[in-house]
Amino acid sequence: MSYPQLKNLLDDLDAAKVECDAMSRLVVTRLARQHIPYQAMLGQVELDGKVLSPHFWVEADGCVIDYRARQRLGGDERAPHGVVPREAVQARYAGHQVVIDPLPDYLYEVAVKH
Template sequence: MNEPQLKSLLDDLDSRKADADAISRLVVTRLAKQHIPYRAMLGKLELDGKVVSPHFWVEADGCVIDYRGRQRLDNDSRAPHGVFTREEAKARYQGQQIVIDPLPDYMLAAIKH
Protein backbone atom coordinates (compact mmCIF):
# COMPACT_ATOMS: atom_id res chain seq x y z
CA MET A 1 0.00 0.00 0.00
CA ASN A 2 1.45 3.38 -0.93
CA GLU A 3 1.28 6.76 0.81
CA PRO A 4 -1.89 8.05 -0.93
CA GLN A 5 -3.69 4.78 -0.25
CA LEU A 6 -2.71 4.90 3.43
CA LYS A 7 -3.91 8.51 3.64
CA SER A 8 -7.24 7.52 2.10
CA LEU A 9 -7.61 4.68 4.58
CA LEU A 10 -6.62 6.62 7.71
CA ASP A 11 -7.07 10.39 7.36
CA ASP A 12 -10.61 10.39 8.75
CA LEU A 13 -9.16 9.31 12.12
CA ASP A 14 -7.58 12.75 12.48
CA SER A 15 -10.96 14.23 13.42
CA ARG A 16 -11.21 12.02 16.52
CA LYS A 17 -10.75 13.82 19.80
CA ALA A 18 -7.98 11.61 21.11
CA ASP A 19 -4.33 11.91 22.04
CA ALA A 20 -1.42 10.23 20.25
CA ASP A 21 -1.71 6.89 22.08
CA ALA A 22 -5.43 6.52 21.34
CA ILE A 23 -5.09 7.63 17.72
CA SER A 24 -2.25 5.14 17.29
CA ARG A 25 -4.51 2.40 18.63
CA LEU A 26 -7.19 3.33 16.09
CA VAL A 27 -4.59 3.36 13.29
CA VAL A 28 -3.30 -0.06 14.35
CA THR A 29 -6.86 -1.39 14.44
CA ARG A 30 -7.66 -0.20 10.95
CA LEU A 31 -4.34 -1.46 9.51
CA ALA A 32 -4.80 -4.87 11.15
CA LYS A 33 -8.33 -5.20 9.72
CA GLN A 34 -6.86 -4.58 6.25
CA HIS A 35 -3.99 -7.06 6.92
CA ILE A 36 -1.39 -4.29 6.43
CA PRO A 37 1.84 -4.92 8.37
CA TYR A 38 2.72 -2.12 10.79
CA ARG A 39 5.01 -1.17 13.65
CA ALA A 40 3.63 0.73 16.63
CA MET A 41 6.29 3.04 18.02
CA LEU A 42 6.99 4.83 21.30
CA GLY A 43 9.72 7.38 21.73
CA LYS A 44 10.31 11.04 21.11
CA LEU A 45 9.67 13.59 18.41
CA GLU A 46 12.07 16.50 18.03
CA LEU A 47 11.86 19.68 15.97
CA ASP A 48 14.35 22.53 16.33
CA GLY A 49 15.16 21.71 19.95
CA LYS A 50 11.55 21.14 21.01
CA VAL A 51 11.13 17.58 22.24
CA VAL A 52 7.88 15.69 22.76
CA SER A 53 8.31 12.61 24.91
CA PRO A 54 6.74 10.18 25.32
CA HIS A 55 5.17 10.17 21.88
CA PHE A 56 3.34 7.43 19.96
CA TRP A 57 3.20 6.89 16.19
CA VAL A 58 2.82 4.03 13.72
CA GLU A 59 4.96 3.02 10.75
CA ALA A 60 3.67 1.07 7.74
CA ASP A 61 4.86 0.50 4.18
CA GLY A 62 7.71 3.01 4.44
CA CYS A 63 5.47 5.71 5.91
CA VAL A 64 5.18 7.36 9.29
CA ILE A 65 1.62 7.80 10.54
CA ASP A 66 1.33 10.57 13.13
CA TYR A 67 -1.83 12.62 13.58
CA ARG A 68 -0.77 14.31 16.84
CA GLY A 69 2.87 15.34 16.37
CA ARG A 70 2.02 18.81 15.07
CA GLN A 71 -0.50 19.38 17.85
CA ARG A 72 2.02 18.34 20.49
CA LEU A 73 4.62 20.68 18.96
CA ASP A 74 2.37 23.71 19.52
CA ASN A 75 0.80 23.46 16.05
CA ASP A 76 4.08 24.37 14.36
CA SER A 77 3.30 24.15 10.64
CA ARG A 78 6.73 22.60 10.00
CA ALA A 79 5.90 19.65 12.23
CA PRO A 80 4.82 16.44 10.49
CA HIS A 81 1.16 15.54 10.35
CA GLY A 82 -0.78 12.61 8.94
CA VAL A 83 0.80 10.01 6.66
CA PHE A 84 4.20 10.85 5.19
CA THR A 85 7.55 9.32 4.35
CA ARG A 86 10.29 9.68 6.94
CA GLU A 87 12.30 11.69 4.41
CA GLU A 88 9.49 14.27 4.21
CA ALA A 89 9.51 14.88 7.96
CA LYS A 90 11.38 17.97 9.07
CA ALA A 91 11.31 16.55 12.57
CA ARG A 92 13.24 13.62 13.97
CA TYR A 93 11.54 10.48 15.27
CA GLN A 94 13.47 8.30 17.66
CA GLY A 95 11.96 5.34 19.45
CA GLN A 96 11.37 1.66 19.73
CA GLN A 97 8.73 -0.73 18.55
CA ILE A 98 6.03 -1.56 21.09
CA VAL A 99 2.96 -3.76 21.10
CA ILE A 100 -0.35 -2.00 20.64
CA ASP A 101 -3.11 -4.51 20.12
CA PRO A 102 -5.94 -3.72 17.72
CA LEU A 103 -9.24 -2.93 19.41
CA PRO A 104 -11.68 -5.82 19.57
CA ASP A 105 -14.80 -5.36 17.42
CA TYR A 106 -17.11 -4.75 20.39
CA MET A 107 -14.95 -1.85 21.66
CA LEU A 108 -14.59 -0.39 18.18
CA ALA A 109 -18.38 -0.48 17.77
CA ALA A 110 -18.86 1.20 21.15
CA ILE A 111 -16.61 4.18 20.33
CA LYS A 112 -18.22 4.72 16.93
CA HIS A 113 -21.49 5.70 18.61
Protein backbone atom coordinates in the same frame (compact mmCIF):
# COMPACT_ATOMS: atom_id res chain seq x y z
CA MET B 1 0.18 0.02 0.04
CA SER B 2 1.09 3.42 -1.38
CA TYR B 3 1.22 6.72 0.48
CA PRO B 4 -2.05 8.00 -1.08
CA GLN B 5 -3.81 4.73 -0.27
CA LEU B 6 -2.65 4.83 3.36
CA LYS B 7 -3.69 8.47 3.65
CA ASN B 8 -7.12 7.68 2.22
CA LEU B 9 -7.52 4.70 4.57
CA LEU B 10 -6.55 6.56 7.74
CA ASP B 11 -7.25 10.30 7.49
CA ASP B 12 -10.80 10.10 8.86
CA LEU B 13 -9.36 8.87 12.18
CA ASP B 14 -7.98 12.36 12.79
CA ALA B 15 -11.46 13.45 13.91
CA ALA B 16 -11.31 11.18 16.96
CA LYS B 17 -10.87 13.19 20.14
CA VAL B 18 -7.99 11.12 21.51
CA GLU B 19 -4.32 11.57 22.35
CA CYS B 20 -1.36 9.92 20.62
CA ASP B 21 -1.59 6.59 22.46
CA ALA B 22 -5.25 6.01 21.62
CA MET B 23 -4.78 7.40 18.10
CA SER B 24 -2.01 4.89 17.50
CA ARG B 25 -4.31 2.15 18.69
CA LEU B 26 -7.00 3.28 16.23
CA VAL B 27 -4.43 3.33 13.41
CA VAL B 28 -3.13 -0.11 14.36
CA THR B 29 -6.67 -1.47 14.42
CA ARG B 30 -7.48 -0.11 10.97
CA LEU B 31 -4.19 -1.39 9.50
CA ALA B 32 -4.62 -4.83 11.09
CA ARG B 33 -8.14 -5.12 9.67
CA GLN B 34 -6.67 -4.52 6.19
CA HIS B 35 -3.74 -6.93 6.84
CA ILE B 36 -1.21 -4.13 6.35
CA PRO B 37 2.09 -4.69 8.19
CA TYR B 38 2.99 -1.93 10.66
CA GLN B 39 5.23 -1.06 13.57
CA ALA B 40 3.84 0.75 16.60
CA MET B 41 6.46 3.03 18.10
CA LEU B 42 7.10 4.73 21.45
CA GLY B 43 9.71 7.41 21.95
CA GLN B 44 10.10 11.06 21.20
CA VAL B 45 9.76 13.61 18.42
CA GLU B 46 12.08 16.61 18.23
CA LEU B 47 11.69 19.71 16.09
CA ASP B 48 13.94 22.76 16.54
CA GLY B 49 14.74 21.88 20.13
CA LYS B 50 11.13 21.21 21.12
CA VAL B 51 10.86 17.63 22.36
CA LEU B 52 7.64 15.70 22.63
CA SER B 53 8.12 12.73 24.95
CA PRO B 54 6.72 10.21 25.57
CA HIS B 55 5.02 9.95 22.21
CA PHE B 56 3.38 7.14 20.21
CA TRP B 57 3.22 6.85 16.43
CA VAL B 58 2.93 4.12 13.80
CA GLU B 59 5.13 3.29 10.81
CA ALA B 60 3.96 1.41 7.72
CA ASP B 61 5.08 1.11 4.10
CA GLY B 62 7.79 3.75 4.36
CA CYS B 63 5.50 6.27 6.05
CA VAL B 64 5.26 7.81 9.50
CA ILE B 65 1.67 7.89 10.71
CA ASP B 66 1.24 10.55 13.36
CA TYR B 67 -1.92 12.62 13.80
CA ARG B 68 -0.94 14.29 17.09
CA ALA B 69 2.66 15.56 16.85
CA ARG B 70 1.77 18.84 15.15
CA GLN B 71 -0.83 19.89 17.70
CA ARG B 72 1.45 18.95 20.59
CA LEU B 73 4.41 20.82 19.02
CA GLY B 74 2.49 24.08 18.89
CA GLY B 75 0.96 23.76 15.43
CA ASP B 76 4.28 24.13 13.56
CA GLU B 77 3.52 23.33 9.91
CA ARG B 78 6.83 21.45 9.60
CA ALA B 79 5.73 18.97 12.25
CA PRO B 80 4.27 15.78 10.79
CA HIS B 81 0.53 15.39 10.64
CA GLY B 82 -1.23 12.33 9.32
CA VAL B 83 0.45 9.94 6.91
CA VAL B 84 3.83 11.34 5.85
CA PRO B 85 6.40 9.64 3.61
CA ARG B 86 9.52 8.95 5.72
CA GLU B 87 11.72 11.08 3.43
CA ALA B 88 9.42 14.11 3.87
CA VAL B 89 9.51 14.06 7.70
CA GLN B 90 11.29 17.16 8.99
CA ALA B 91 11.14 16.25 12.69
CA ARG B 92 13.49 13.73 14.29
CA TYR B 93 11.81 10.58 15.61
CA ALA B 94 13.66 8.36 18.08
CA GLY B 95 12.08 5.38 19.72
CA HIS B 96 11.54 1.68 19.81
CA GLN B 97 8.91 -0.71 18.60
CA VAL B 98 6.16 -1.59 21.06
CA VAL B 99 3.21 -3.95 20.93
CA ILE B 100 -0.14 -2.22 20.56
CA ASP B 101 -2.97 -4.67 20.11
CA PRO B 102 -5.86 -3.82 17.79
CA LEU B 103 -9.05 -2.82 19.56
CA PRO B 104 -11.95 -5.25 19.82
CA ASP B 105 -14.69 -4.38 17.33
CA TYR B 106 -17.11 -2.93 19.88
CA LEU B 107 -14.51 -0.47 21.27
CA TYR B 108 -13.23 0.47 17.83
CA GLU B 109 -16.74 1.30 16.63
CA VAL B 110 -17.41 3.51 19.66
CA ALA B 111 -14.10 5.35 19.26
CA VAL B 112 -14.45 6.16 15.55
CA LYS B 113 -18.09 7.29 15.82
CA HIS B 114 -17.35 9.99 18.39
